[in-house]
Amino acid sequence: MMSLRYALLTALADGHPRSGYDLLAYFDGSIGFVWHATHPQIYRELDGLRRDGLVSNELVVQTGRPNKKVYSITEQGTHALLTWVATASPLQMMKDGMLLRTFSYGRLDSELAVARLADYRALHEERMVRYRELTNLVEASPDRPSRLGYLLVLRAGILHQEAYLRWCDEAVAAIRARPRAARRSPGRKARPAARRRTARR
Amino acid sequence: MMSLRYALLTALADGHPRSGYDLLAYFDGSIGFVWHATHPQIYRELDGLRRDGLVSNELVVQTGRPNKKVYSITEQGTHALLTWVATASPLQMMKDGMLLRTFSYGRLDSELAVARLADYRALHEERMVRYRELTNLVEASPDRPSRLGYLLVLRAGILHQEAYLRWCDEAVAAIRARPRAARRSPGRKARPAARRRTARR
DNA sequence: ATTCTCATGTAAATCGTTACATGATTTT
DNA sequence: AAAATCATGTAACGATTTACATGAGAAT
Numbered sequence: 001m002m003s004l005r006y007a008l009l010t011a012l013a014d015g016h017p018r019s020g021y022d023l024l025a026y027f028d029g030s031i032g033f034v035w036h037a038t039h040p041q042i043y044r045e046l047d048g049l050r051r052d053g054l055v056s057n058e059l060v061v062q063t064g065r066p067n068k069k070v071y072s073i074t075e076q077g078t079h080a081l082l083t084w085v086a087t088a089s090p091l092q093m094m095k096d097g098m099l100l101r102t103f104s105y106g107r108l109d110s111e112l113a114v115a116r117l118a119d120y121r122a123l124h125e126e127r128m129v130r131y132r133e134l135t136n137l138v139e140a141s142p143d144r145p146s147r148l149g150y151l152l153v154l155r156a157g158i159l160h161q162e163a164y165l166r167w168c169d170e171a172v173a174a175i176r177a178r179p180r181a182a183r184r185s186p187g188r189k190a191r192p193a194a195r196r197r198t199a200r201r
Numbered sequence: 202m203m204s205l206r207y208a209l210l211t212a213l214a215d216g217h218p219r220s221g222y223d224l225l226a227y228f229d230g231s232i233g234f235v236w237h238a239t240h241p242q243i244y245r246e247l248d249g250l251r252r253d254g255l256v257s258n259e260l261v262v263q264t265g266r267p268n269k270k271v272y273s274i275t276e277q278g279t280h281a282l283l284t285w286v287a288t289a290s291p292l293q294m295m296k297d298g299m300l301l302r303t304f305s306y307g308r309l310d311s312e313l314a315v316a317r318l319a320d321y322r323a324l325h326e327e328r329m330v331r332y333r334e335l336t337n338l339v340e341a342s343p344d345r346p347s348r349l350g351y352l353l354v355l356r357a358g359i360l361h362q363e364a365y366l367r368w369c370d371e372a373v374a375a376i377r378a379r380p381r382a383a384r385r386s387p388g389r390k391a392r393p394a395a396r397r398r399t400a401r402r
Numbered sequence: 403a404t405t406c407t408c409a410t411g412t413a414a415a416t417c418g419t420t421a422c423a424t425g426a427t428t429t430t
Numbered sequence: 431a432a433a434a435t436c437a438t439g440t441a442a443c444g445a446t447t448t449a450c451a452t453g454a455g456a457a458t
Contacts, residue, residue, distance in 0.1 A: 003298055004445080009302045021409050036294035037299050041446065043411060064455065066409040083228060085309055088301035088317055091324045093237035097204055098290035099354050100236050103211050106288055106349035116289055123292045148307035148379065153300050159364040167357045187351050205417080222437050244439060256404060265427065267437040 004045050005054070007035040009081040012055060012073040014146055019068040020046055028148060033157055046071055054080055105175065113175050121168035128161035205246050206255070208236040210282040213256060213274040215347055220269040221247055227277055230335070231351060247272055297383055306376065314376050322369035329362035
């Protein structure tokens with residue numbers, strides 16, 4: 001779907017020229033929340049965007065620090081971005097390592113599962129604090145065209161972190177409420193006495 | 202992180218042998234909610250798992266329909282899965298095309314944005330209905346070791362769909378509440394009279 | 403002395419999607 | 431007559447990650 005190009009165009013849409021390095025940092029504080037990218041990806045995609053005429057670049061010679069290439073969105077780029085923004089978005093297939101693990105939490109020792117959930121909760125809480133801080137900053141800033149979108153994205157982030165926190169609490173309660181028979185120790189077989197054959201034979 | 206292999210091992214963890222085709226269908230109704238995969242991926246990864254001894258397979262000759270290969274998890278595979286499940290999960294970097302578009306919704310015509318949000322909301326509502334139906338089914342089923350995990354994952358899904366629905370409603374309200382001056386028509390320049398130069402010059 | 407920031411890239415490997423390919427049976 | 435189900439794969443392409451590579455200046 002080539003969304004990375006649109007992520008980069010989004011970052012350049014305010015008309016402010018940015019280098020690949022700038023974009024990497026910029027991603028970290030806003031667009032990266034909904035579309036993460038690493039530096040090799042960004043440098044390569046910027047090259048592709050330039051080839052396609054959606055951005056232009058200029059070499060900025062610096063003394064005392066490395067030279068840099070700053071990229072600006074072109075009129076063609078702005079048009080391509082707005083056309084894409086107006087299209088319908090398909091439902092995203094989510095990939096979440098924690099939830100994948102959760103599938104097997106019924107086979108894991110209760111206390112271990114609870115501890116992992118606590119770690120996970122802490123990560124999401126941190127993230128929520130950050131989103132709230134950013135929201136305050138943006139709300140206090142002047143109303144540029146990008147402000148509404150940014151605030152909406154932050155709000156989505158906060159609502160999702162709330163969902164995660166609530167889920168962690170419910171999951172801990174559900175695991176604690178299990179009958180004792182269902183709990184297993186880690187690294188051990190379920191019932192070594194009554195050994196079961198696997199389907200391989 | 203090789204999570205696809207663990208997704209497949211999760212699907213085979215109940216000891217029930219399954220073909221690649223079975224796994225594809227199985228993914229669609231459960232594990233696919235948190236770790237989506239397509240059939241070429243599944244067939245290739247099953248081959249890798251077999252090479253590494255985490256699954257074994259057997260050719261089942263059929264008449265009237267194509268032969269199939271059924272895969273079973275090995276003891277080594279079960280051990281690898283449980284070891285992985287017990288590890289801490291990193292925060293997932295999310296990639297969401299809708300939220301990426303939302304960044305630019307301040308530059309889009311209000312009614313168009315509202316229409317897109319309505320489409321998006323409908324998709325998530327459908328998904329929530331499905332999760333609720335599955336929850337009822339699973340709650341009515343006997344308590345196998347996999348049940349707790351499945352219910353927890355479904356609960357996470359429902360909480361997230363609720364967050365999406367609420368976000369869509371809030372976003373529509375926020376867009377409607379905008380001052381008229383901020384609204385743009387689609388496919389047109391902002392103010393063609395006062396043409397701005399791009400930073401390229 | 404070491405680490406951090408600035409700044410850019412290449413190379414290799416892995417992961418993921420889409421299209422191509424086949425073919426019998428069952429259902430609409 | 432057409433489409434869906436069952437069942438497996440390959441090929442080509444595209445996206446993403448991790449490691450390799452460099453090097454000056456500023457800060458701890």
